[in-house]
Amino acid sequence: MIRILAIFCILFSTSLRAETIKLAVTTSFHNSGLSDILLPEILADTGLEVQLLVVGTGQALRLGEAGDVDAILVHSKQAEVDFVANGFGTHRREIMYNDFVIIGPASDPSNIQNAQSADAALSQIASHKAAFVSRGDQSGTHKKELGLWQTANLDPEAFGGWYRSVGSGMGASLNIASSMNAHILSDRASWLNFGNKGALGLLFSGDPQLANQYAYIPVNPERHRHVNSSATIILEKWLTSRAAELLINGYEIGGQPLFVFNASPTR
Amino acid sequence: MNEIWAGLQAALFLVFTLDKDLVEITLRSLQVSLSALVIASAIALPFGTWLAIRRFRYRRATIAALNALMGLPPVVVGLIVYLLLSRSGPFGVLGLLFSPTAMIIAQVIIIAPLIASITHQAMRELWAEYHDLLISLNTTKRQRIFTLIRDGKRALLTAALAGFGRAIGEVGAIMIVGGNIDHATRVLTTAIALETGKGDFALALGLGFVLIALAMLVNFAIHALSRTEREGTW
Numbered sequence: 001m002i003r004i005l006a007i008f009c010i011l012f013s014t015s016l017r018a019e020t021i022k023l024a025v026t027t028s029f030h031n032s033g034l035s036d037i038l039l040p041e042i043l044a045d046t047g048l049e050v051q052l053l054v055v056g057t058g059q060a061l062r063l064g065e066a067g068d069v070d071a072i073l074v075h076s077k078q079a080e081v082d083f084v085a086n087g088f089g090t091h092r093r094e095i096m097y098n099d100f101v102i103i104g105p106a107s108d109p110s111n112i113q114n115a116q117s118a119d120a121a122l123s124q125i126a127s128h129k130a131a132f133v134s135r136g137d138q139s140g141t142h143k144k145e146l147g148l149w150q151t152a153n154l155d156p157e158a159f160g161g162w163y164r165s166v167g168s169g170m171g172a173s174l175n176i177a178s179s180m181n182a183h184i185l186s187d188r189a190s191w192l193n194f195g196n197k198g199a200l201g202l203l204f205s206g207d208p209q210l211a212n213q214y215a216y217i218p219v220n221p222e223r224h225r226h227v228n229s230s231a232t233i234i235l236e237k238w239l240t241s242r243a244a245e246l247l248i249n250g251y252e253i254g255g256q257p258l259f260v261f262n263a264s265p266t267r
Numbered sequence: 268m269n270e271i272w273a274g275l276q277a278a279l280f281l282v283f284t285l286d287k288d289l290v291e292i293t294l295r296s297l298q299v300s301l302s303a304l305v306i307a308s309a310i311a312l313p314f315g316t317w318l319a320i321r322r323f324r325y326r327r328a329t330i331a332a333l334n335a336l337m338g339l340p341p342v343v344v345g346l347i348v349y350l351l352l353s354r355s356g357p358f359g360v361l362g363l364l365f366s367p368t369a370m371i372i373a374q375v376i377i378i379a380p381l382i383a384s385i386t387h388q389a390m391r392e393l394w395a396e397y398h399d400l401l402i403s404l405n406t407t408k409r410q411r412i413f414t415l416i417r418d419g420k421r422a423l424l425t426a427a428l429a430g431f432g433r434a435i436g437e438v439g440a441i442m443i444v445g446g447n448i449d450h451a452t453r454v455l456t457t458a459i460a461l462e463t464g465k466g467d468f469a470l471a472l473g474l475g476f477v478l479i480a481l482a483m484l485v486n487f488a489i490h491a492l493s494r495t496e497r498e499g500t501w
Contacts, residue, residue: 020451022365031465039449051448053365054461067354068364171464178466196466224354226362 021231022069024053024060026140027169029073029214032098032189032258034251041247046234056169058138064088064217067224071232075214076140089217095239096248096259100144100210103174103191104130104183106201112183118207119152126154129162131182135173136165140212145185148209187212192253213262240265274472278480281473289474293481296454299367299441300434301485303374307434308427311379315386315426316412316419319394330387336380341373345440348373352444365446370454373440378430385429389422390415424493428486435482455481 029035030052039050053063057074064072065088073095074080084092102112102121110128115121125132134156135142149156156163166176170190177184178198186194191202216239218232238244240263248261281289318330350356352364352372363369393415401411416423438456445452447461455478462471 022448027464049450051365051451053446053448065355067359169464171466175463175466194466196468226354 019047019228019231020049020051021071021228021235022051022053023235024055024063024069024072024074026057026060026074026214027054027171028075028139028141028187028190028212030054031169031171031193032187033193033253034189034248034259037247037251038244041243042235042238045243046238048231048234048238050235054169056135056137056139057143061088064219067219067227069219070228071216071218071235073214073216074140075212076143077213077215079140079143080215080217083217087223088220090220091217093216093236093240093263095214095216095244095263096261097211097213098259099188099205100141100185100212101188101191101202102183102204103177103186103200104203105181106199108201108203110183112204115204118204118209119148121204122148123152123154125183126152126159129160131162131180132164133173133177133180133182133184134163134165135170135185136167137169139170141170141185141187144210144212148185151209188256189253189258192256192258239263270468271472273469275476277469277473278476281477289477291450292453292455292458293477295367295452296435296456296478296481297485299370299454300374300431302367302371303378303434304427304431306371307375307379307382307430308423310375311381311383311430312386312416312423312426313412315383316390316415317408318383318387319390320408320411320415333380333384333387337384339377339380340439341377341437342439342443344376345373345443348376348440349443364444365448365452367445367452369444370441370452373444374434374437377437377440378434381433382426382430385426386423389419389426393419393422420493424489428489431485432482435485436478 025035035052039052042048042050053060053069055063057076057079060072060074061079061083063069064083072089080092083089102118104110104112104125110124110130112121112124115124134145146156164176164180164182166173168176170186171194173184174186174190174194175196176182178196178200181199183203188205216236218229218236219227221227221229245261248259249257251258318326318333348369349364351358352361352369353359354362354364363372397415397418401414406414436456438460441452441454442457442460445454445457447453447457455474459471459474459478462474
């Protein structure tokens, strides 16, 4: 018994850590692999250890509202503006953008490769009743998809069994789409980094409607006094710096650049 | 089938190169689940034994409730612990959310009823055997509980190992209260969920094999250390 306790004590010893900041980010940002590049650089440049909570945009905003994180990095403009207007965040700072793409069976049965716009492409999928996987988790990607259906004057509530709302993160949803050989809206980075593409291919991209802007919002320290606001300022400064610009613009998967840095030097 | 092979290869590769991240999350898995096991055992073993020897009015109801709690859904436990520890919840000032401590709390709640229930079942039979002897020796309640725990340690070991098994393989609750933060709260099960999400089935499966091996290793280690199945110490 004493031996068991001794082993237990050894396991329980913990080490000291650098200053930490909790940042809620979207699954699409993390699945793209960019965070693996940025975090070690942030630690080296500022001594700040960024702890990522990888969740959907909806949950990230909730974490910020409750004060469980110090800052959020998300991509759903209207929800972000509301978040700041309601006093949960101090301000919204745009950092970078990438774009959404429509993924589907590489044989393209609904012929959306030649669609005029993103909403036209979705209309074609709907008219063919071709299988479509929706994130269904109130994430930024999900909200974008709902916006596109609205533009196309279609109501997902009224769709039949071909429309599957799976309520999962980007990667899990892509896995489901891959096994069902279904269409799905994904951000380009997650798609390129995804390891289980199966028979799926990139069918449609390039419509300005599909731009995907990421913004950084520090949680309001007036509302939550425990928020590490000095760290959120250091992190914001780094994310909008020249070093960040070079790393973000230089990040490529398979020779394709993914993100475009567009933070203005001053707020 | 190819993916299972690739998973086995990934597991062997990770183990033999002693991958730094793998060692870290494996140790954290052990730390969280063993802490939860020790705390839950400290509560549940005496409680289960006490329940076996003590007769009181709501005993039946308590036992029925305990048995029902064995099936407590981890996801719901996680959600409740999350809401309690959240900064806007009642225990928010402690700042425990998204820390290994929060994961330990959730796991204690999940496994304590299981351990207490198995303990109670085993102790009830032992008590039937010891009842007359311990009463005639005029022992106190406390002495009776400790005698039963000492003589029934093999059954208690089984109870504890069942609890450990449930804790080490659990993902729903610790994902919610821990947040799967790299280098802070990532453990084997949440890492498996993450890699599956990335579509990297080989690595996910590799981690899965490591998890299975770890669970077996802990079981063997505890058996060896407590010297069961040996002559003279039944």
